[in-house]
Structures are given as structure tokens and as C-alpha cells.
Amino acid sequence: MAIFLFQRCGEILFENPDQNAKCVCMLGDVRLRGQSGFPAERRGSYPFIDFRLLNNTTYSGEIGTKKKVKRLLSFQRYFHASRLLRGIIPQAPLHLLDEDYLGQARHMLSKVGMWDFDIFLFDRLTNGNSLVTLLCHLFNTHGLIHHFKLDMVTLHRFLVMVQEDYHSQNPYHNAVHAADVTQAMHCYLKEPKLASFLTPLDIMLGLLAAAAHDVDHPGVNQPFLIKTNHHLANLYQNMSVLENHHWRSTIGMLRESRLLAHLPKEMTQDIEQQLGSLILATDINRQNEFLTRLKAHLHNKDLRLEDAQDRHFMLQIALKCADICNPCRIWEMSKQWSERVCEEFYRQGELEQKFELEISPLCNQQKDSIPSIQIGFMSYIVEPLFREWAHFTGNSALSENMLGHLAHNKDQWKSLLPRPHRSRDSSGSGPDHDHGGQGTESEERTAREGDSS
Numbered sequence: 001m002a003i004f005l006f007q008r009c010g011e012i013l014f015e016n017p018d019q020n021a022k023c024v025c026m027l028g029d030v031r032l033r034g035q036s037g038f039p040a041e042r043r044g045s046y047p048f049i050d051f052r053l054l055n056n057t058t059y060s061g062e063i064g065t066k067k068k069v070k071r072l073l074s075f076q077r078y079f080h081a082s083r084l085l086r087g088i089i090p091q092a093p094l095h096l097l098d099e100d101y102l103g104q105a106r107h108m109l110s111k112v113g114m115w116d117f118d119i120f121l122f123d124r125l126t127n128g129n130s131l132v133t134l135l136c137h138l139f140n141t142h143g144l145i146h147h148f149k150l151d152m153v154t155l156h157r158f159l160v161m162v163q164e165d166y167h168s169q170n171p172y173h174n175a176v177h178a179a180d181v182t183q184a185m186h187c188y189l190k191e192p193k194l195a196s197f198l199t200p201l202d203i204m205l206g207l208l209a210a211a212a213h214d215v216d217h218p219g220v221n222q223p224f225l226i227k228t229n230h231h232l233a234n235l236y237q238n239m240s241v242l243e244n245h246h247w248r249s250t251i252g253m254l255r256e257s258r259l260l261a262h263l264p265k266e267m268t269q270d271i272e273q274q275l276g277s278l279i280l281a282t283d284i285n286r287q288n289e290f291l292t293r294l295k296a297h298l299h300n301k302d303l304r305l306e307d308a309q310d311r312h313f314m315l316q317i318a319l320k321c322a323d324i325c326n327p328c329r330i331w332e333m334s335k336q337w338s339e340r341v342c343e344e345f346y347r348q349g350e351l352e353q354k355f356e357l358e359i360s361p362l363c364n365q366q367k368d369s370i371p372s373i374q375i376g377f378m379s380y381i382v383e384p385l386f387r388e389w390a391h392f393t394g395n396s397a398l399s400e401n402m403l404g405h406l407a408h409n410k411d412q413w414k415s416l417l418p419r420p421h422r423s424r425d426s427s428g429s430g431p432d433h434d435h436g437g438q439g440t441e442s443e444e445r446t447a448r449e450g451d452s453s
Contacts, residue, residue, distance in 0.1 A: 101125050101126075101127070104125050105122065105125040105126050105133065108121070108122050108125065109133075109134075109137050112134070112137065112138070112141075112183060112186060113186060113187055113190055115187060115329075115398060115401055115402070116329075116330055117183050118333065119176060119179055119180040119183060119333075120176065120333065120336065122134070122179070123176050123179065128168075128175075129163065130175065130176060130179040131159065131162065131163045131166075131175045131176075131178050131179040131182070131211060132156065132159045132160055132163050134179050134182055134183060135159050135182065135207065135211055136152075136155065136156060136159065138182070138186055138207055139155065139204075139207070142200070142203050142204075142207075143200065144200055144203065144204050144207075147200040148200070148204065148260075148263070149262065150259065151259075154257055154258065154259050155259060157257050157259075158253060158254065158257035158259045159211070161253045161256070161257060162178075162211055162212050162215055162250070162253060163175045163178075165215045165216045165249060165253070166178055166214070166215060166216070166217070167216070167217065167218075167219065169219070170217060170219040170344060171219075171340040171341070171343040171344045171347070172337070172340040172341040172343070172344045173214050173217035173219060173344065174217075177214065177337075178210070178211055178212070178213070178214060178215070179211075180326075180337075181210045181211075181213060181214075181319075181322045181323055181325075182207060182210040182211045182322075184210075184321070184322035184325045185206050185207060185209075185210035185318060185319060185322040186207070187398060188318040188321060188322060188398075189203055189206055189207075189318070191393050191396055191398065192393075192396065193392060193393050193394055193396070194305065194314060194318070194393075197305035197306060197311055198311065199311075201271075202311055202312075202315060204271075205271065205274050205275060205278060205315065206278070206315050206318065206319065208250075208275060209275055209278035209279055209315075209319055210319060210322055212246065212249075212250040212253075212275075212279070213243075213246055213278075213279050213282050213319065213323065214242075214246055214282075215246050215249050215250055215253075216245065216246065216249045217242065217246070218242075219344055219347065219348070220348045220351070221242070221348065221360065222238075222240075222241045222242055222285075223360055224348055224351075224352070224360060225241050225242070226238050226241070227357060227358075228355075228357070232245055240280055240283045240285075240286075242283075243279055243280045243282055243283045244280065246279050247275060247276040247279040247280060250275060250279070251272050251275070251276075254272070274312065277312065277316065278312075278315060278316055278319050279319075281316035281317075281319060281320055282319060282320060282323050284381070287320075287381060287385070290316065290317060290320060291384055291385060291388065293313070294313075294317055294388050294392070295388055297310075297313075298388060298391050298392060303392075314392070317385075317389065317392075318389075320385065321385060321386065321389050324377075324381060324382055324385070325402070326338065326341075327374065327377070327378045327382045327405075327406050327409050327410070328382070328386060328402035328403070328405050328406045328409075329405060330405060331405070331408060331409055331412055334405065334409050335409075335412075338370055338373075338374050338413075339370060342362075342368075342370045342373055342374075345360075345362050345363045345368070345373070346363060346364075346365040348360060348363045349363030349364050349365060350365075369417070369418055370413075370416075371413040371414070371416045371417045371418075372417060372418075374409075374410075374413045375410060375413050375414060375417070378406060378409070378410050378413075379410075382406065383406065386399070386402060386403060386406060387403070390402075390403060
């Protein structure tokens with residue numbers, strides 16, 4: 001039985017016959033192309049926003065009074081909400097935020113390297129444009145725009161495409177999650193044990209992969225796509241289905257935007273392949289593969305970060321950490337992310353129940369509580385990886401901070417367990433008792449299947 005939840009099915013062919021894989025875009029809108037063969041405007045895209053306002057306060061004088069700013073802001077919100085007006089570009093650019101919000105957002109960006117960065121607040125301050133705003137700032141901060149001679153307008157256009165291809169109706173796998181992972185990746189790229197070896201290309205790859213690693217996520221996991229005979233599962237032969245789709249979609253947008261069109265062809269092909277390698281590493285089913293390899297490197301002390309291959313491997317590990325770092329955030333943010341991801345699980349379970357399918361692990365709201373899901377995830381997936389990351393960083397201040405939050409958050413979830421689970425946990429048969437973060441094979445498999453990242 002095939003269940004098709006999606007509205008868009010486009011494709012892009014790779015120029016290299018060896019890479020002649022279809023890039024299927026499941027959700028959203030079909031992109032329109034001009035007579036030149038290159039993309040014109042996208043149907044359903046948001047109106048033009050003058051992004052320069054985020055970085056240049058002198059533009060505020062051109063707007064006039066605060067009253068006018070608020071009128072523009074209200075009009076923009078109406079513009080975004082109206083299906084009739086979407087795709088129409090106004091004669092004058094609409095301004096993103098009023099001066100008060102701009103000031104607060106700019107102040108937050110000055111602390112973007114702090115681990116307690118509140119991405120939910122930042123998303124509100126940027127009127128839902130956290131991913132675009134964050135990436136433009138980080139590209140500028142790291143000197144990537146100058147180094148790669150990127151056109152700011154083209155970069156902004158590409159990032160808007162990426163942000164729009166996340167689905168805001170997903171409780172967890174949306175553009176805010178992408179922004180959160182990107183901010184975490186920025187923190188990891190600053191780790192002293194790694195930072196001194198990184199090239200501008202490494203940094204750009206890390207940030208781009210973080211921003212696009214879940215693009216066009218449908219809100220259900222790979223087992224769901226396989227058992228419903230979804231076209232993506234068939235296309236990628238049931239192997240890293242979502243990750244392959246995220247990668248191919250990213251390449252499609254890179255080519256459509258022509259962000260890297262001025263670079264040598266060999267370089268852009270290398271960037272595309274390395275982006276694929278990074279994004280594919282986020283497949284949770286490959287967790288043991290990467291963890292075993294990392295442990296071996298650290299045990300043998302044979303990591304040579306002067307070597308591009310070893311640097312790329314550590315970028316893969318950093319992205320994997322960034323992707324599942326929510327349990328290592330402060331409790332208030334970690335709890336919110338946990339509730340969001342479980343809400344997405346439960347929605348999948350309801351969909352499976354509706355179509356009389358077997359409910360996937362962790363997706364039954366009547367049986368799988370948020371505390372038990374989170375304790376299992378922390379024990380079998382998060383703790384083992386972050387312990388080895390701390391080993392790599394030499395127990396840096398950030399690593400110690402993250403492990404401290406992780407232990408605190410785990411205790412918090414234990415205190416919220418339903419009473420039968422809590423007594424079982426204290427008696428020694430709970431999900432994380434005496435495993436040191438290493439669960440049984442069946443428990444680990446359940447944790448992996450329940451994670452749809």
C-alpha cells in the first residue's frame with residue numbers, strides 16, 4: 001500500500017553520468033524557469049525582503065517613523081499569510097523588523113557563540129527568519145563571503161530557498177531546528193582542538209551541511225517511508241532515504257541559485273560531494289559505525305587534522321553532535337525540543353493507526369511517554385557520542401558544560417517518569433541502569449528507529 005502525503009515531485013539530473021541520480025523535491029512548490037534555462041521566481045515564494053537592514057542601521061532613516069515601520073511589518077505578515085499575494089514582488093522592498101526587534105536580534109547575534117543561545121527567542125525576533133539571518137551573519141563573521149567572492153544577494157536568495165523548503169508544520173524538523181543545529185555547529189567549529197586546523201572550505205561545508213541537513217523533511221521517519229512504499233524509498237533503495245533526499249535537494253538549490261557558479265567546476269563538484277558525505281553521516285542508523293571509528297582514532301591517537309580526510313571525518317562527527325545536541329542544552333530549551341520531537345513521533349503514530357499500519361517504536365502516545373523516550377535516547381545515542389567528543393576536545397569547557405546539562409536533564413526526565421517506570425528504573429531494570437550509555441542491541445535499535453532525523 002502506498003500512501004502519498006506530498007504535493008511536489010520534481011527532479012534534477014546530475015551532469016555527471018556516474019551521479020545521474022534524481023533529486024526529488026517532495027513538498028512545496030514547483031520552481032519556474034526563465035527563457036535562459038535558469039530559475040526565475042519560485043511560485044509561492046515570499047516577497048522580497050531588504051536584508052541589508054539587519055546589518056546597517058542607517059537604512060532605518062529611510063523608512064521614516066516607527067509608525068510606518070509597524071505598518072510595513074503588519075503588511076508583510078499579511079503578505080506572507082495571503083495565498084493570493086504570494087509570489088508577487090512589491091515595487092518597494094518590505095522591511096523585516098521594526099527597530100526594537102532589530103536591536104534585540106543584533107544583540108543576540110553578538111553572542112551567537114555562547115552555548116545558552118536561545119534559538120526560539122531569536123526566531124521570534126527575526127520574524128521566523130532565524131536560519132537566513134543566522135547563516136548570513138556567520139558567513140560574514142567567518143569571512144566566507146570575501147574568501148569565496150560570494151554575491152550577498154545570491155547568498156541570501158539561496159538561504160531563503162533552503163529556509164522555505166523546511167516545513168513549518170513539522171513540530172521538530174523545521175527551519176528552527178536547522179538554525180539550532182547550525183548555531184551548535186558554529187560552537188563546535190570554534191573548539192581549539194579543531195579550529196586551528198580548519199580551512200575556509202571546511203567552515204563553509206560545515207555551516208552549509210548544518211543548515212540544509214534536514215531540508216524538505218516530511219515529518220516521518222525512514223521506516224515509515226519504506227513500509228508505505230514511498231517513491232523516495234524506492235528511489236534510494238531503502239538506504240539513508242531521508243539523508244539522500246536532503247542532500248540532493250540541497251544540491252538542486254545550490255545549482256538553481258548559482259551561488260557557486262563562479263567557482264571552478266572541479267571545486268563545485270567537490271563541494272557537492274563533501275556536502276553529501278556530511279549530510280549522509282547524520283543517518284542515525286550509522287551511529288555505531290562512526291562511534292566505533294572515532295573511538296579507534298582516539299585510542300590509537302592517530303588523528304592527523306592536517307590531513308583533509310581526518311578533518312572531514314571530524315566535521316562529520318561535529319555535525320552528528322550538533323544534530324542531536326538538544327539533550328545537552330539548558331533544561332528549558334532541551335525540554336521544549338524533547339516535547340517537539342515526541343509530538344512529531346506521535347503524529348506519525350496517529351497516521352499509522354489511521355491507515356491500519358503497525359505503529360512504529362516510540363510513536364504510540366498511549367504507551368511511550370516523553371520521559372522514557374528521552375532517557376533511552378540520552379542513554380544509548382547521546383551519551384556515548386558526547387563522551388567521545390569530550391575525549392577529542394580534551395574535556396574543553398564547552399564539552400564539560402554539555403555533559404553537565406546532559407546529566408541534569410536526564411535526572412529531570414527520571415523525576416517525571418510515570419511511577420511504575422520510576423520504580424523499575426530504581427530497582428535496576430530501567431532503560432539506562434549500569435549500561436554506561438550502552439544499551440542492548442534491541443534497545444538501541446528501538447532508539448534509532450524512533451529518531452527521524
